[in-house]
Amino acid sequence: MWMIIGANGYTLDPRANSFAAEVEGQSKSRDFEALVIHHGRVVAIGEAADLRLQFGAKVSRIIDVQGATVIPGLIDSHLHVAALGEQAAELDLSGTSSARELLLRVREFANHVPDDGWILGRGWDDNRFTAKGLPTLKELDEASGTKPMLLRRVCHHAYLANSVAFLRAGLSLDAKDPADGYYGRDEHGKLNGQVFENASRPLLLAVPKKTTSDWKNAVRIGMETALKSGLTGVHTDDVRSLGSFEAVWHTYASLIHESGVRLRVHELVDFSRMDETIGFLKAMPKEVTRDAWISRGAVKLFSDGAMGSRTAWLSEPYSDLPGWLGTPIYERDELFERVRIAHEQGLAAAVHAIGDAAVELTLMAMAAAPSVNQRDRLIHAELIRPDLISRMVDLGDSLAVDVQPRFTVSDFPWLADRVGEHRVKYACAWQKLKNAGVHIAGGSDAPIEPVSPLMGIHAAHTRRGPHSEGEGYGPEERLSALDSVVLFTKGAAFAAGQEDRFGTIAQGREADLTILSKDIVNPSCPDDILESEVLYTIVGGEIAYAFPGGFKEESTG
Incomplete structure (x- = not known):
């Protein structure tokens, strides 16, 4: 038994006796x-004095956090942990300001790639190029040389490839x-190096497959990055x-239970692997599939692409x-059928839908499917009506909407040009959704956006970039x-149907906590959210991450 004292603590539980009433969306004081x-x-x-009297003799350690803010463990409702770790080994093209700079980065990175390797990169965003336009196929070939190259756009819905990559893919x-x-x-109708949506499939299949060890290392890096960011759980x-779902399950089980990487994982199920997943889980002992650290989520589907690539x-x-x-x-009919099949198997659907036509069709498919004792998820819903x-609203508690607050930072500088002023007021319309009673959850979509939940919280609160000014x-x-x-x-x-376990601090619940250097629930100014350091990430009562230096423990002997 151990104790945290000196906390500026918020339970986020309205049933708590000390919970202050909300005034204009802000809580008055700590709980x-x-x-x-x-x-x-x-x-x-x-209060510390009361708990010392009640539990003092039983407590083996006490950590005084000296006024730090303690909140329920932060959870990312939508990201890609393996891809987050994978990114560490690839060419980072985020922040690239022009086609010329992209080519320079490719040329430099190519020098460090083995002769038999691929040049793999991600993160380029042509909407942020100061000089508009993408490299030609000839320019991509010159920069990459004789090595095949595949570069993901920031949205993961478009790519740049060179001629060697097309050849390796049989194209x-x-x-x-x-x-x-x-x-x-x-202008002659020949491929120019740009690839959109699932036209990328032959290229992705041509990239040499990672080994089990490679993927395990990538997942570990992704998990540790999440914990350092203050996340106690990820969807x-x-x-x-x-x-395969089996490979995913065993990878996380090994890292969590054998290597001690303490992060809660809620894993979505790719529709193409649904039958395999169901068979795997049925064959596993019940005590294994009821793991408190790993859980099976909804069936993942895509109904459209991304705004940045106009898909x-x-x-x-x-x-x-x-x-x-x-x-x-x-x-x-195909989307309706896929959602129906998922529901009939007892699984909810989690559908990527960014444009309003995709959102409409997805909601129709969910409403038409037989009821299921789980919660469907609408992922992104960036543009609505x-x-x-x-x-x-009609779907009620059977629906959660996964929003990505950082999309306002990435997309809004150009979004009005793309969809028009008449539609942009319904882009990332979170307050409209909240006021209507729609359940919304926050995610990063990392590595497409930064994994930091503090950056996401700041974007949701300000709708502007870090340390920028204006009304957003x-x-x-x-x-x-x-x-x-x-x-x-x-x-x-x-969103994960786990509201009875996580999301608030309450007696009897799992001790998943995020401890921060600044008050982000009731900040003195919005940038306090960004400037806050993650001091501790506590998952299941264990310190999964501690800021270097940390706090001294108080002697109980």
């Missing part, structure tokens, strides 16, 4: 000063477009990376590309600091 942890659970919350420069994607072409999508599916054409609506991944909010993009949709924290605590727990 507790101390708490006691035993066997991984919170056994008491209150000629006259290759036809598949039904669920397309290739960029030059992740790794099956397409590791190849998000809109109900009216793009304002900056007349006549173009984007790319639906499925025809209406008033009638779509009504559809979400669509200021009427800003959330209070408290509501922004709730996205990554109670909101995320609700």
Whole structure:
């Protein structure tokens, strides 16, 4: 049994006696000063003097956090842990300001790639290029030399490839477009190095497969990065990376239970691996599948692409590309069928939908499917309409919407040009959703956006970039600091159907806590959220991450 004292603590639990009423979305004061942890659970919350009297002789260690803020453990409702770790070994193209700079980075990185290796990179965003335009295929070939190259756009819905990569993938420069994607072409109709959506499949299959050890290392890096960021839990999508749900489960089980990386994992199920997943879990002993650290999530599907690559599916054409609506991944009947099949197997659906047409079709498919004792998830919902909010409300507690606050920082500098002023007011419309009673959860979509939940909370509260000024993009949709924290605590727990275990601090619940140097629930200024250091990440009553130096423990003997 051990104790934390000196806390500026918030339970986020309205049932707590000390919980202050909300005023304009902000809580008035802290809820507790101390708490006691035993066997991984919170056994008491209150004032330090009272808890010392009640538990003093039983407590073996005390940590005085000296006024630091203690909140329920932060949870990321949508990210890709394996890809986050994988990114560490690839060319980082985030922040690239032009095609010229991209080519220079490729040329330099290529010098360190073995002769038989691939040049793999990610993170480029042409919407942020100061000089518009992408490299030509000839320029990509010159920069990469004789090594095959594949570079993911920041959204993961578009790529740049060189001629060697096309050759390795069995694609000629006259290759036809598949039904669920397309290739960029030059004035002669030849491939120009740009690849969109599932047209990337042959290229991705041509990249040498990582070993089990490679993936385990990538997952470990991703998990440790999450813990350092203050996350106690993640809702992740790794099956397409590791190849099977079984491989994902065993990788996490090994890292958590054998290597001691203490992070709670809620794993989505790729639709193509649904039957395999069901068979694997049925064959496993019940005590294994009821693991408190790893849980099976909803079935992952995609209904469209992304705004940045203009593959998000809109109900009216793009304002900056007349006549173009984007790319639906499925025809209406196919998406309906896939959601129905998932529900009939007893699984909820988690559907990526960014454009309003994709959101509409997804909500229709969810409403039409037989009821299931789990919660469907609408992932992103970046552009919506008033009638779509009504559809979400109709689904009630059976739906959670996973939003990514950092999209306001990445997309809004150019989004009005893409969708028009008349539609941009319904982009990332979180306050409208909250006011309507729609359940929303907060995620990063890392590595597409930074994994830091503090950056996500700041973006939800300000709708502007770090340390920038002004009222932000669509200021009427800003959330209070408290509501922004709730996205990554109670909101995320609700999305996974785990609101009875996580998201608040309460007696008897798992001791999942994030301890921060500044008050992000009731900050003196918004940038306090960004400037806060993660001091401790505590998961299941264990210190999973501690800021170097930390706090001294008080002697109990």
